[in-house]
Amino acid sequence: MKVVFHLFLFLLPILSSFWIAQTSNSLSSYQPLQSIDGAALYKKELTNGNEAYLQVINVGKMHIDQIIGEVDNMGLNEGKYYKGEGKYYSPFFKQKLFSEVTDEYKKLYGNNVFSMINCSFFEQYQSSSQLSFPIKLNGVVITGGTSPYGPIKEPKDKYYSNIRLKTLVWDNKQAYITDYNRVSGSPLNQNEVKNAIVTYQYSDHPAKVLAQNQVNKYQVIGTLDKDGVKGNELLLIITVKQATLDEAADLLRKLGVKGDIITVDGGRSTYLFNSQNGNIIVPKLSNVQENPTFRNLPHYLGFRKKSKNQVAPKISISQPAAKVLPKKDQPYLILWRDNLNGDVSIKLYDGDKLIQNISSRTASDGVYEWIPRISLKEGYSIRISSWNNRNIFGKLQF
Known part of the structure; x- marks a missing residue:
């Protein structure tokens, strides 16, 4: 009985990968365009000429x-x-x-x-x-x-x-x-x-x-x-x-x-x-x-x-469309994109001078809600750096 149960557990992921194909006749009318482990793309021609x-x-x-x-x-x-x-x-x-x-x-x-x-x-x-x-x-x-x-x-x-x-x-x-x-x-x-x-x-x-x-x-x-x-x-x-x-x-x-x-x-x-x-x-x-x-x-x-990334670590930040200065005592969203495996630090600079350590360590998840407790000046910048390698960073210039 244990052998049958373990065999079922082994086959379950294989069987589930064919879930839609086995349970829905509708998918037979779709043309597969790409399939990977975890995702698939199909195309269907509709009767009115639509796709x-x-x-x-x-x-x-x-x-x-x-x-x-x-x-x-x-x-x-x-x-x-x-x-x-x-x-x-x-x-x-x-x-x-x-x-x-x-x-x-x-x-x-x-x-x-x-x-x-x-x-x-x-x-x-x-x-x-x-x-x-x-x-x-x-x-x-x-x-x-x-x-x-x-x-x-x-x-x-x-x-x-x-x-x-x-x-x-x-x-x-x-x-x-x-x-x-x-x-x-x-x-x-x-x-x-x-x-x-x-x-x-x-x-x-x-x-x-x-x-x-x-x-x-x-x-x-x-x-x-x-x-x-x-x-x-x-x-x-x-x-x-x-x-x-x-x-x-x-x-x-x-x-x-x-x-x-x-x-x-x-x-x-x-x-x-x-x-x-x-x-x-x-x-x-x-x-x-x-x-x-x-x-x-x-x-x-x-x-x-979700597999391991083969691309070199990078942090990306774009400049906003307009010149924006976060305001003292009001919330501001710091947004970025990265492919890091570890955390980041977020710091405020005036040129090369460190003004404030906004967060010494936070998740590299692309968002940080910040409430400045000081007045910011034009020329200040926010630097988001890899916590493991400070040479990997992105900069938002004010």
């Missing part, structure tokens, strides 16, 4: 990075969706060109990179933008959101007075979608929740509600269980070129998704990159000069293997 792309991400084997532009302005007391209207900040994040973000991601993680998509809805089509809804990045809530199309006191359309926003939460074991409570901030206010985005249930997106369910490019996301044990290990992302949100969500239903389905930023901003197939869908330039462009975006999701 749909499916990504299957196993969160136990893949790392999900939130990539966000540096802060221009903290937007103090402008947040509308985290713990009460006007009680949290809603920063302006630098809009970053999709090709630059992808190039940097590949330089940091090399062959471990699998794919990248655009993510959060944003508010302004300028050099920097506020985001529509709250985000938690590696343990820090970095924005309270500012969208007028949500459950606030005076939304732009009465439909949005009482809608339930949804939260996508993930860690290294599972991903799930649940209701968002803008009064308590749940689930973002929970210590165990490290990464999460708040967004629309697909059926509440303005394109469906206010624009008569128009055909467009969309990204919809659902979660799925693969092994029968409580908890959804699979993140399923469908990207469509020309379809309604209903049609996009229906593709996930046919693959077995039974829970909530959300949508993230789409339309002209839609972006899908894959390491083997390159840029599959790119944000478009406007044909009309006075209209905004959509190639610069504030928030992306990157997917990469």
Whole structure:
């Protein structure tokens, strides 16, 4: 009996890797484009000439990075969706060109990179933008959101007075979608929740509600269980070129998704990159000069293997779009990207002179919430250095 049990344990990972193929006839109509241990990309030709792309991400084997532009302005007391209207900040994040973000991601993680998509809805089509809804990045809530199309006191359309926003939460074991409570901030206010985005249930997106369910490019996301044990290990992302949100969500239903389905930023901003197939869908330039462009975006999701990185250690920081000085006694978000295995130190300099040790040692997770207790001057800089090797650093110049 023990032999049979151990054989089952040995075969379980092998059997689970074929989970979708064995349990869903729908996947047989998808063309495989790339498959690695932990992720797969498929393409499906739809009857109306549209194309749909499916990504299957196993969160136990893949790392999900939130990539966000540096802060221009903290937007103090402008947040509308985290713990009460006007009680949290809603920063302006630098809009970053999709090709630059992808190039940097590949330089940091090399062959471990699998794919990248655009993510959060944003508010302004300028050099920097506020985001529509709250985000938690590696343990820090970095924005309270500012969208007028949500459950606030005076939304732009009465439909949005009482809608339930949804939260996508993930860690290294599972991903799930649940209701968002803008009064308590749940689930973002929970210590165990490290990464999460708040967004629309697909059926509440303005394109469906206010624009008569128009055909467009969309990204919809659902979660799925693969092994029968409580908890959804699979993140399923469908990207469509020309379809309604209903049609996009229906593709996930046919693959077995039974829970909530959300949508993230789409339309002209839609972006899908894959390491083997390159840029599959790119944000478009406007044909009309006075209209905004959509190639610069504030928030992306990157997917990469968790295996050891073969790229040289590096810390990347971009300058904000505008000249910004953090203010005394007010919060400021220090954001960076790195591929380090160890911690970092964060220090404030005036030229080569050390002014303040902001943090002698903190996690190399790309975010640090800082409240300066001194007045900063132009010419000061923040240096983020590898704790193990101070010669590896990135610098943010004020």
